[in-house]
Amino acid sequence: MTAPAQAAAGGPLSRDVSTVRRCDAEDLLYLEAELLDAWDLDNWLRLYTEDARYIVPTTDLPGGDPDRDLVLVDDNHMRMKSRVERLNSRTAHREYPHSSTRHLVTNVRLRAPEGDLLPVSAGFAVFRFRNGRGVYYVGRYDYRLTVSGGRLLIKSKRVELDLRELRPAYDVAIIL
Amino acid sequence: VIVTLLNDQRTPADFFPSRLVDEDAERHRFRVHRSAMTSPRVYAAELANVFARCWLYAGHESEIPEPGDYVRRRVGGRPIFLVRGAKSGQIRVFHNTCTHRGAVVCRKDRGNARTFQCFYHAWTFDTDGRLVGVPDRDGYGGGLDFSALGLAAPSRVENYRGFIFLCYDPGVVDLSTYLGRAKEYLDLVIDGASGSVEIVKGTNDYGMDANWKLLVENSIDGYHAVPVHITYFQYLAALGSDISGGITGSGTDLGNGHAVVEGDAPWGRPIASWEPSFGDDARQAIEQIRAGLVARHGEQRAHRMASTSRNLLIYPNLIINDIMAVTVRTFMPTAPDRTEITAWQLAPRDELPLLRQRRLDNFLTFLGPGGFATPDDLEALESCQAGFTSGGVEWNDISRGMARPPQQNDEAQMRAFWRRWNDQVEPGPAGPGVPR
Numbered sequence: 307m308t309a310p311a312q313a314a315a316g317g318p319l320s321r322d323v324s325t326v327r328r329c330d331a332e333d334l335l336y337l338e339a340e341l342l343d344a345w346d347l348d349n350w351l352r353l354y355t356e357d358a359r360y361i362v363p364t365t366d367l368p369g370g371d372p373d374r375d376l377v378l379v380d381d382n383h384m385r386m387k388s389r390v391e392r393l394n395s396r397t398a399h400r401e402y403p404h405s406s407t408r409h410l411v412t413n414v415r416l417r418a419p420e421g422d423l424l425p426v427s428a429g430f431a432v433f434r435f436r437n438g439r440g441v442y443y444v445g446r447y448d449y450r451l452t453v454s455g456g457r458l459l460i461k462s463k464r465v466e467l468d469l470r471e472l473r474p475a476y477d478v479a480i481i482l
Numbered sequence: 483v484i485v486t487l488l489n490d491q492r493t494p495a496d497f498f499p500s501r502l503v504d505e506d507a508e509r510h511r512f513r514v515h516r517s518a519m520t521s522p523r524v525y526a527a528e529l530a531n532v533f534a535r536c537w538l539y540a541g542h543e544s545e546i547p548e549p550g551d552y553v554r555r556r557v558g559g560r561p562i563f564l565v566r567g568a569k570s571g572q573i574r575v576f577h578n579t580c581t582h583r584g585a586v587v588c589r590k591d592r593g594n595a596r597t598f599q600c601f602y603h604a605w606t607f608d609t610d611g612r613l614v615g616v617p618d619r620d621g622y623g624g625g626l627d628f629s630a631l632g633l634a635a636p637s638r639v640e641n642y643r644g645f646i647f648l649c650y651d652p653g654v655v656d657l658s659t660y661l662g663r664a665k666e667y668l669d670l671v672i673d674g675a676s677g678s679v680e681i682v683k684g685t686n687d688y689g690m691d692a693n694w695k696l697l698v699e700n701s702i703d704g705y706h707a708v709p710v711h712i713t714y715f716q717y718l719a720a721l722g723s724d725i726s727g728g729i730t731g732s733g734t735d736l737g738n739g740h741a742v743v744e745g746d747a748p749w750g751r752p753i754a755s756w757e758p759s760f761g762d763d764a765r766q767a768i769e770q771i772r773a774g775l776v777a778r779h780g781e782q783r784a785h786r787m788a789s790t791s792r793n794l795l796i797y798p799n800l801i802i803n804d805i806m807a808v809t810v811r812t813f814m815p816t817a818p819d820r821t822e823i824t825a826w827q828l829a830p831r832d833e834l835p836l837l838r839q840r841r842l843d844n845f846l847t848f849l850g851p852g853g854f855a856t857p858d859d860l861e862a863l864e865s866c867q868a869g870f871t872s873g874g875v876e877w878n879d880i881s882r883g884m885a886r887p888p889q890q891n892d893e894a895q896m897r898a899f900w901r902r903w904n905d906q907v908e909p910g911p912a913g914p915g916v917p918r
Binding site for chain 2: 362363364367370379388389397398399439472476
């Protein structure tokens with residue numbers, strides 16, 4: 307199945323989080339990376355539940371709580387949708403034309419399920435190239451996956467950067 | 483008279499006329515020579531004449547609330563740290579360098595300490611800067627005065643209502659005089675927050691390959707809002723914010739290079755103007771805050787605090803944008819075409835969690851390197867910087883609004899900055915880069 311077709315159907319087939327194997331989680335994470343690198347953001351959003359959250363804390367407070375602290379990104383599903391609409395438009399100037407990106411996901415670890423949520427962490431490196439410049443983002447993804455309608459989906463994604471300063475990477479206008 | 487040299491072989495970065503800022507009131511023309519943004523000599527002159535001479539924002543006292551708390555950072559390009567004395571409780575600022583042979587003595591970005599020990603030869607300083615430990619003291623003669631070898635403080639450090647500034651020039655006027663009419667606007671922010679504000683934990687640090695003065699202009703520029711930030715206004719509209727009335731207001735030269743753009747706020751403000759996107763839960767809390775402001779400050783001043791926005795420039799490199807959330811932003815060039823930016827969020831201390839969340843939401847969607855607007859500002863400024871290197875056009879035009887009372891989307895506030903900058907940096911007979 308092609309990535310868009312697979313994404314249109316949602317995440318990989320799954321019964322419930324207790325039966326999810328690492329390769330199932332990896333399929334979902336790799337699919338997400340593929341869709342982001344293809345700038346297929348509409349299908350990317352389909353990998354998330356309707357109550358999803360996407361969070362990137364600041365580089366100086368990696369454990370930051372978006373309800374209390376200043377973070378870099380704190381999107382609920384509505385803001386994720388706005389972010390996608392923005393990045394799909396020609397008026398998100400920082401990303402028009404789009405950067406060329408490569409999301410690498412590795413060291414995938416499944417933790418013990420918490421009710422109907424499956425915590426999954428992974429190491430990542432994202433490379434971003436645009437306007438003669440290349441920058442990178444490195445860190446850890448902390449996901450909460452869940453099964454909905456027979457599909458494995460993302461309930462939350464938290465991106466803790468290993469970078470101690472964001473300055474060398476300029477900004478986070480792309481989705482990490 | 484503007485002297486331009488034909489057939490000049492130098493690169494655009496080194497090329498400048500006898501004046502960098504050219505104001506012609508009669509022709510309603512105000513121009514800035516683009517070498518002001520590209521020339522290494524202008525940059526050198528700025529380090530010597532601006533950043534070594536002006537009061538610079540160093541931090542806020544709420545960042546180091548407890549005895550022994552410290553934060554380290556660069557101010558004016560120099561490594562310093564702020565510490566609250568473990569015994570004295572006094573806020574001190576020190577050059578981050580050992581008085582012995584130079585190594586930095588504060589090696590973490592923040593923390594709590596009773597002493598700072600240099601790891602090189604283990605000289606140890608207390609939080610008030612005194613030298614309290616020197617290994618093998620017997621190796622020194624009795625004539626050496628160790629009490630004179632405490633940590634060095636910047637020439638001047640002063641605190642305005644919690645905002646700590648420093649200056650590397652001992653001859654500078656006192657901070658209150660320097661801030662002048664800008665104090666009125668700082669007061670509006672602080673008093674609007676019931677007098678007690680704090681920096682929210684978490685720092686937005688980011689960078690751009692563009693001259694720092696472009697960010698000064700951009701931070702107080704109403705003219706760019708619609709073309710650059712259309713995606714943000716679309717987001718606001720999707721949320722149900724009614725901004726169809728547009729933004730009205732004016733720009734003001736506050737003297738000393740300080741300037742402000744102030745206008746009606748057609749959006750909600752956690753202090754203290756409700757809008758539907760805040761949710762019904764927040765409505766009563768915000769109305770109570772507003773009633774409190776009216777009781778303490780009267781209807782007129784309360785209205786100004788609650789229902790108007792302001793973008794304040796404190797010359798040369800501090801921006802306080804009191805729009806929905808309150809941003810404290812400072813920035814410093816590391817080269818003519820590179821700027822390091824640091825932004826914090828200021829909020830009322832002990833704010834209701836519900837309102838704090840709305841404030842954080844407000845801040846993040848527009849502001850910061852992951853927001854819906856700031857990245858596009860960076861793109862615009864880097865695009866200008868790239869355009870300058872093309873050559874062919876020598877001057878930027880900053881004339882907007884010279885023939886009418888300055889509107890919110892005019893450029894009077896930028897001209898205020900540029901006039902003061904020109905006083906400090908303008909090339910004398912020997913050219914820029916020669917400290918006067």
